[in-house]
Every structure is written in structure tokens, then in C-alpha cells.
Amino acid sequence: MTLLRKPWAWAWIAAVAVYAVTIAATAGASAAGLAQAAFTFAAFSVIVGLGQMFVITLGPGNVDLSIPATMTLAGTVALKFMDGADDRAVAGLAVALGIGAGVGLLNYALIKALRIPPIIATLALSFIVQSTAIWTNRGIRIKPPESLAAFSTGNLWGIPNLAIVAGLLTLAAWVLLERSAWGRRVTAIGQSPAAARRAGIAVDGVRLSTYVLCATLAGLCGFLLSCFSGGAALNMGAEYLLISIAVVVIGGSSVAGGNSNVPGIWGAALFLFLVVSMLNTYGFGAGPRMILTGIIIIAVILAASLRGRGAEGG
Amino acid sequence: MSDAPALLSVSDARLRFGEVTALDGVSLALRPGECLGLVGHNGAGKSTLVNVLNGGLALHAGSVAAGGRAGRWDVAAARAMGLRCVFQELSLCPNLTVAENARILHRGHFGLRWRAEARRLARAALDAVFPGHGIDVRAQVASLALAQRQMVEIALAFAEAGTPARLVILDEPTSSLDAGIAGQLLAHVRRFVAAGGTVVLISHILSEVLATATRIVVMKDGKVVADRPAAAFTQAGLVAAMGSTARERQRPDRAAAAAAPEPLAVHASPRGLPVRVAPGEVVGLTGLAGHGQTELLRALHERLAPAWAAGRDPKVAYVAGDRRFDGILPLWSIRRNLTISALAALTRRGLVDGRAEAAAAEAWRTRIGIRSPDLGLPILSLSGGNQQKVLFARALLAAAPLVLMDDPMRGVDVGTKQEVYGIIRAEAAAGRAFVWYSTEIEEMELCDRVYVFREGAAVAELEGEEITEAAILAASFAGHAAEALA
Numbered sequence: 001m002t003l004l005r006k007p008w009a010w011a012w013i014a015a016v017a018v019y020a021v022t023i024a025a026t027a028g029a030s031a032a033g034l035a036q037a038a039f040t041f042a043a044f045s046v047i048v049g050l051g052q053m054f055v056i057t058l059g060p061g062n063v064d065l066s067i068p069a070t071m072t073l074a075g076t077v078a079l080k081f082m083d084g085a086d087d088r089a090v091a092g093l094a095v096a097l098g099i100g101a102g103v104g105l106l107n108y109a110l111i112k113a114l115r116i117p118p119i120i121a122t123l124a125l126s127f128i129v130q131s132t133a134i135w136t137n138r139g140i141r142i143k144p145p146e147s148l149a150a151f152s153t154g155n156l157w158g159i160p161n162l163a164i165v166a167g168l169l170t171l172a173a174w175v176l177l178e179r180s181a182w183g184r185r186v187t188a189i190g191q192s193p194a195a196a197r198r199a200g201i202a203v204d205g206v207r208l209s210t211y212v213l214c215a216t217l218a219g220l221c222g223f224l225l226s227c228f229s230g231g232a233a234l235n236m237g238a239e240y241l242l243i244s245i246a247v248v249v250i251g252g253s254s255v256a257g258g259n260s261n262v263p264g265i266w267g268a269a270l271f272l273f274l275v276v277s278m279l280n281t282y283g284f285g286a287g288p289r290m291i292l293t294g295i296i297i298i299a300v301i302l303a304a305s306l307r308g309r310g311a312e313g314g
Numbered sequence: 315m316s317d318a319p320a321l322l323s324v325s326d327a328r329l330r331f332g333e334v335t336a337l338d339g340v341s342l343a344l345r346p347g348e349c350l351g352l353v354g355h356n357g358a359g360k361s362t363l364v365n366v367l368n369g370g371l372a373l374h375a376g377s378v379a380a381g382g383r384a385g386r387w388d389v390a391a392a393r394a395m396g397l398r399c400v401f402q403e404l405s406l407c408p409n410l411t412v413a414e415n416a417r418i419l420h421r422g423h424f425g426l427r428w429r430a431e432a433r434r435l436a437r438a439a440l441d442a443v444f445p446g447h448g449i450d451v452r453a454q455v456a457s458l459a460l461a462q463r464q465m466v467e468i469a470l471a472f473a474e475a476g477t478p479a480r481l482v483i484l485d486e487p488t489s490s491l492d493a494g495i496a497g498q499l500l501a502h503v504r505r506f507v508a509a510g511g512t513v514v515l516i517s518h519i520l521s522e523v524l525a526t527a528t529r530i531v532v533m534k535d536g537k538v539v540a541d542r543p544a545a546a547f548t549q550a551g552l553v554a555a556m557g558s559t560a561r562e563r564q565r566p567d568r569a570a571a572a573a574a575p576e577p578l579a580v581h582a583s584p585r586g587l588p589v590r591v592a593p594g595e596v597v598g599l600t601g602l603a604g605h606g607q608t609e610l611l612r613a614l615h616e617r618l619a620p621a622w623a624a625g626r627d628p629k630v631a632y633v634a635g636d637r638r639f640d641g642i643l644p645l646w647s648i649r650r651n652l653t654i655s656a657l658a659a660l661t662r663r664g665l666v667d668g669r670a671e672a673a674a675a676e677a678w679r680t681r682i683g684i685r686s687p688d689l690g691l692p693i694l695s696l697s698g699g700n701q702q703k704v705l706f707a708r709a710l711l712a713a714a715p716l717v718l719m720d721d722p723m724r725g726v727d728v729g730t731k732q733e734v735y736g737i738i739r740a741e742a743a744a745g746r747a748f749v750w751y752s753t754e755i756e757e758m759e760l761c762d763r764v765y766v767f768r769e770g771a772a773v774a775e776l777e778g779e780e781i782t783e784a785a786i787l788a789a790s791f792a793g794h795a796a797e798a799l800a
Binding site for chain 2: 175179180181182184185187188191192194195196197198199200201202203204205208258259
């Protein structure tokens with residue numbers, strides 16, 4: 001039963017249960033297709049969720065609300081820069097990552113220099129970033145290079161390429177959080193910034209790098225999403241504001257910081273996609289679907305917090 | 315020791331936390347008009363017993379009886395019979411003012427002008443125990459110094475709060491107070507007991523217990539090993555009953571310090587003397603509590619510990635005194651708490667070397683005697699004194715040439731103190747420098763040099779044989795005039 005005591009177990013149980021209920025409705029006909037779609041769309045949630053997880057780990061008040069705007073700006077600028085040319089694919093990726101890193105730097109500059117709480121600083125900056133995206137884009141939809149479009153919609157032995165990318169990033173994030181000195185320091189700051197400081201941790205350096213990492217992942221996600229959907233749209237990041245936080249919380253990481261886990265993010269991302277698919281399959285209208293989605297999310301978080309109070313890593 | 319009925323009694327109390335036996339068959343009766351001194355090593359079960367008495371912990375076996383009747387015993391019942399607790403860990407709400415905290419603790423009804431009423435109550439409570447305290451009851455608790463917070467907590471415990479206080483439990487009440495304030499408290503305890511009240515006094519300062527308690531109970535490994543009137547004990551007898559032998563106080567070898575003239579760090583202040591520390595030196599900071607010693611340590615640490623990019627070799631390590639605020643990392647295991655400051659040295663290519671980490675932690679567990687069956691257990695499973703040992707080990711494991719200590723012996727027992735003094739002297743002999751703030755004057759006599767603080771600045775510097783209790787007290791109270799006296 002030790003598996004059930006893991007904080008991330010409930011997100012996975014919920015995802016599997018919802019998947020089973022959904023394919024039961026179609027007598028198993030859509031099993032492979034649904035799984036593929038779930039892994040593709042979950043990949044986007046996972047990429048932004050990983051960054052948000054590190055930020056939330058930093059402790060109360062730490063959250064990055066600029067993720068949607070960063071995704072949009074990175075996607076539009078990178079696509080404009082590549083202008084459909086295949087030989088500019090790698091440079092385009094670099095542009096998207098650079099925009100992300102820049103937004104992260106600015107986020108922490110606002111937090112530190114102006115002493116604005118992160119929730120306000122990142123929200124304020126996101127207006128500027130979003131406006132910049134509108135200004136550069138001007139409503140023109142530029143198609144991604146052929147090679148990138150093919151890559152982002154393709155798969156390897158049935159596994160979507162995007163899921164593989166997200167999977168590799170997940171592995172890296174797990175190593176960072178659980179095995180690296182940097183992850184240890186992020187977790188220490190989340191428990192008590194004052195104690196972390198007295199323990200000799202370079203608190204500002206660690207927090208800065210966390211915000212930069214989060215925004216860089218948002219830039220990457222925006223890049224991949226605009227390649228996947230055949231062009232950047234100005235509202236393409238909107239739903240990822242809530243999702244990036246929801247996957248962290250449903251995945252069993254503590255909202256109060258200092259205690260996070262990586263596997264839960266995948267479980268939660270799959271679950272969030274599958275819940276909507278399930279309700280669609282059973283023919284619910286938009287209104288009841290949203291209410292039921294909310295109720296199911298609350299139920300999973302409750303189950304995890306009531307039953308999953310377990311041991312932490314030593 | 316009359317036949318008066320017990321106010322509160324426990325019989326054959328047994329309690330375990332996982333693999334740790336905290337109470338192993340404790341029986342104890344508290345009578346009106348007595349001050350019970352409770353002493354023992356860290357982890358002997360004193361704080362656990364207190365939490366049983368105040369209804370915070372339920373026993374696995376045994377019973378608690380109030381006024382001779384056994385019944386349901388919980389926090390509400392304890393509160394209703396007039397039991398008050400002052401914890402080793404401060405338990406005021408830091409975001410509220412002193413007066414608002416008084417209001418929260420009070421059961422009575424307040425009218426619309428409750429703020430004025432609460433201010434009056436808080437002021438009266440402080441005046442009763444600590445005349446001339448100088449604390450503004452409108453101040454937010456977070457803005458008070460540690461010693462002032464402790465004073466507020468103590469004063470509110472003795473105050474009338476709907477029900478009168480009949481049994482007050484003081485867990486290490488004087489550990490962050492200076493000698494003068496501690497004296498005021500102990501005098502109040504004697505008055506309270508003479509008027510028929512009951513006090514349980516837990517302290518590692520044995521002279522205090524001997525002078526104040528009417529009866530002393532010694533605990534060891536979750537059992538009561540001695541229970542006699544205070545007059546039947548001597549200091550040496552108490553230490554022997556606790557199971558450790560008192561060692562002769564040793565004057566440090568000062569030759570080593572004199573040979574190292576180049577200062578490692580200097581803290582100059584616009585007022586007062588500059589504070590210097592050289593390699594191999596143990597420098598003490600003393601004076602009345604809250605006169606700028608902690609601020610100096612913080613300022614030194616802020617300057618020497620990089621905020622943006624920490625190098626591989628830390629320049630400075632810090633032992634926190636207010637361990638719940640800037641010491642322990644509460645969600646972590648003992649091991650992770652112990653190794654966090656030395657992480658850079660235990661890291662290969664960015665990844666923590668688990669085997670090296672475990673070995674380093676294990677070595678310090680043995681050296682400093684952390685009482686726990688497994689370093690993987692949560693840090694909060696340890697008693698307060700053992701948590702403090704972990705913080706010591708954390709600072710010493712980091713290979714920093716300078717160690718700053720902010721009243722680090724709060725709640726540490728006599729035996730452990732002696733061991734830690736030995737470790738500090740050994741590390742100093744090997745070239746490390748220590749800056750040590752302590753509220754206990756005896757500890758200053760272990761230092762090579764001592765700065766006496768008053769009103770935010772160092773006003774006197776004592777060296778070697780000049781370091782005596784009389785000289786320190788004179789300088790703390792009289793400032794510059796004291797130099798002539800000393």
C-alpha cells in the first residue's frame with residue numbers, strides 16, 4: 001500500500017479511472033486514439049506545469065501568472081522570425097527560449113527591485129508581454145516551417161513526439177528536484193526563506209533561476225503549441241494559466257511550497273484532458289461539463305489530502 | 315509535601331512516537347502551593363510530559379486526573395481548570411499586537427471598546443511580572459525581540475483570563491532572558507506559589523531550579539529517576555541524578571589566539587567599538603538581551619554569505635537561536651537539515667552524493683550525540699534540544715572559517731553543553747573562528763575576547779582574565795563608566 005501513500009498516486013488513479021469510464025462508453029473502440037490525444041495535449045500542460053511546480057515550491061506567494069503571455073509572445077515572435085523557412089527551425093527555437101528567459105529575468109527584477117509580490121509582478125508583466133505579442137503579430141497568422149509542423153504532430157512507434165519531449169523534460173525535472181543540490185535549495189527556501197538564508201543558501205540566485213526556468217519552459221511550450229496548431233494565436237496561452245497551477249496541485253505538490261513531486265504532474269495533466277473527453281463522450285453540454293469538471297477536480301484533491309498524508313523523502 | 319489533594323496528577327503515563335519511547339511509566343502529582351522543578355537531558359521526556367499535562371497529547375496507557383477525578387482530559391479541560399503553559403517554542407500570533415494576543419487568550423467578554431480593555435489587561439499583566447519592562451502593548455509581536463516576546467508570553471500566562479491561573483507550566487522560560495529579567499520572573503514565581511498557585515518549572519539552568527523550586531523531579535529516558543524536596547539536592551547531586559558528570563570549567567588556551575593577528579572579519583559601527591575576530595578565536599557577545607547582538611550577527615552574515623551566487627566554499631556558517639524562525643526546515647528529515655549548509659561539498663556534477671551525505675550526517679550524529687534511531691526521521695520528531703544539536707552540526711559540517719552563533723544553547727542540557735563547548739574549543743584550536751552571542755554569562759568565560767553590548771553597540775571589550783561576571787554586568791548596566799569600575 002506504500003504506493004497509495006505517495007502524494008501523486010491519486011492523480012494517476014483518477015486519470016486511469018476516467019480513461020476506463022470513457023472507453024467503456026465506446027466499447028473500447030477509441031482506446032488507442034484517446035490515449036494518443038491525451039498524451040499529446042497533456043504534453044503541453046506538463047511542460048508549463050513543471051516550471052510552475054518549481055516556482056510554487058519556493059513557498060507561499062510564489063506563482064508565475066505570466067505563463068500564458070510568455071507562451072503567446074514566444075510563439076508569435078518565433079514563427080514570425082522563421083517565416084516558414086525550415087533552415088531557421090533551430091534558430092527559431094532559440095528565439096522562443098530566449099524570450100522566455102528574458103521574461104523570467106524581468107519577472108524577478110520586478111519582484112526583487114520593486115518588492116512587488118510575485119503574484120502581482122508576474123501578472124503586471126504579463127500585460128506588457130501580451131501587448132507586445134499583439135503589437136508584433138498584428139493578426140497575421142504565419143505558418144510554422146514544414147519540418148516543425150510534421151514533427152509536432154508526428155509520432156514515434158505510436159507515441160506522440162510531443163509526449164516524448166515532455167517525457168524527457170519530466171525526467172530532467174525529476175533529477176533536478178530530487179537529486180540535485182539546486183532542487184534541495186529550492187525546497188529549503190519553500191519551507192522557510194529565513195532558515196534557508198541562514199543556512200548559507202544564495203536565496204536570490206536560486207529564486208531568480210527558478211523564475212527564469214519557469215518562463216523558459218513557457219517559451220518552449222508556446223513554440224511547440226504554435227507549431228502543433230499550424231500558427232500562433234493571440235489567445236493560445238489563455239487556458240494554461242489555470243492548467244499550469246492545477247496540474248501542480250492535483251499532482252499532490254503542496255501549494256504552501258517546500259514539498260513537491262514530479263510524477264503527479266503527468267497524472268494530473270492526463271486527468272484534466274480525460275475528464276473533458278469523458279464528459280463529451282457522455283454527451284454533457286458545456287454548462288454541466290464545467291460544473292462536473294470542477295466537482296471531479298475537488299474530489300481528487302480531497303482524496304489525495306485525506307488519504308495521501310504520507311512520509312516524505314529522507 | 316502535605317496531604318493536600320493533588321491539583322493534577324498523572325499515573326503510569328506511557329507514550330511512544332514511532333520508534334521513540336517518550337514516556338515510559340511516569341507518575342506525578344502536583345499540589346497547590348508548590349513549585350515543581352523538572353530537570354533532565356534533552357529527550358528525557360520533559361516537553362512530552364508537559365504536553366500530556368496540558369491535554370495536548372493523549373496517552374497510550376495510564377491516566378490523567380484533575381482534582382482527584384480521572385476523566386476526559388484535553389486542552390479545553392486543562393484551560394478550564396486554570397492551567398497555563400509557556401512553551402520553549404514561542405506560541406504567540408506574530409502578526410497581532412501584544413494587546414490583541416491578550417484578547418485571544420482571554421475567555422471573558424469584552425465590549426465594543428475591547429481594544430482599550432485588552433491594552434489595559436496586557437499592560438497590567440506585564441507590570442505584575444516584569445516591572446519596568448518597557449514593552450509597548452500596541453506593538454506587533456513580530457516586531458519585538460525574542461526576549462520581549464518571551465516576556466509577553468510569560469506575563470499573559472500568569473494573568474487572570476476569565477479563569478484565574480492555578481497551574482502555570484514554564485518550559486525553559488529563562489533561556490532567552492538575561493539575568494535581570496530572569497530574576498524578576500523567578501521572584502514572581504515565588505510570590506505566585508506563596509499565594510497558593512502551582513508552577514512547573516523546566517530549566518537547564520540548575521541553579522535557577524534549585525533556588526526557586528520546592529520539589530525537584532529528575533527525568534531520564536522517559537522515566538522519573540528522582541523525586542525529592544529541592545533542599546535535598548545540590549547542583550552536583552542533580553547533575554549526577556540526570557546521569558552525566560559535571561566537568562571542571564576550563565579556561566581556554568589563549569596562546570593560539572594571540573598568535574593570529576590578522577582579523578578574519580571586522581564589523582565597524584558608527585557608534586561603539588569595532589568588533590574584530592581572527593582565525594582560531596572565540597569571540598563572545600554579551601550584555602543585556604536584545605541590545606544589538608543578534609543584529610550584529612545578522613549583518614555579518616548578510617555581508618559574508620552571497621545572496622546571488624554561493625561559491626563552493628562557504629565563508630561563514632550560522633547557528634540560529636530562534637530555531638523555529640530561522641533554524642530548522644520543518645518538512646525535512648534530520649539528515650537533510652544537517653547537510654544543507656555543506657551541500658556544495660557533497661555534490662558531484664550538480665547532483666547530491668547520497669552516500670557521502672549519509673556518511674557525513676552519521677559522523678556528526680555520533681560526535682554530537684543526536685538522539686534518534688534513524689536520521690531519515692522528520693526533524694520535528696526530535697526534542698527541542700536535539701533539534702538545536704542538529705543546527706550545531708549543520709554549521710560545523712560546513713567548512714566555513716567563521717561560525718556565527720546566536721544564543722545557540724537555548725534548551726540544551728548540561729551534559730550536551732559541555733560536549734559542545736569541547737567541540738567549539740577543538741574547532742577553534744584547528745583554526746576556525748567563532749562569534750558567540752549568549753544570554754548566559756558563564757559561557758562568556760569560555761571565550762578569548764568578549765564585547766559587551768548596550769543600546770545597539772559594543773561598549774566594552776574584555777580579554778582573558780578580565781572576563782568575569784562582575785565586569786560584564788558592570789559594563790552592561792553602566793556603559794562607558796563601567797570601564798573604570800572593571
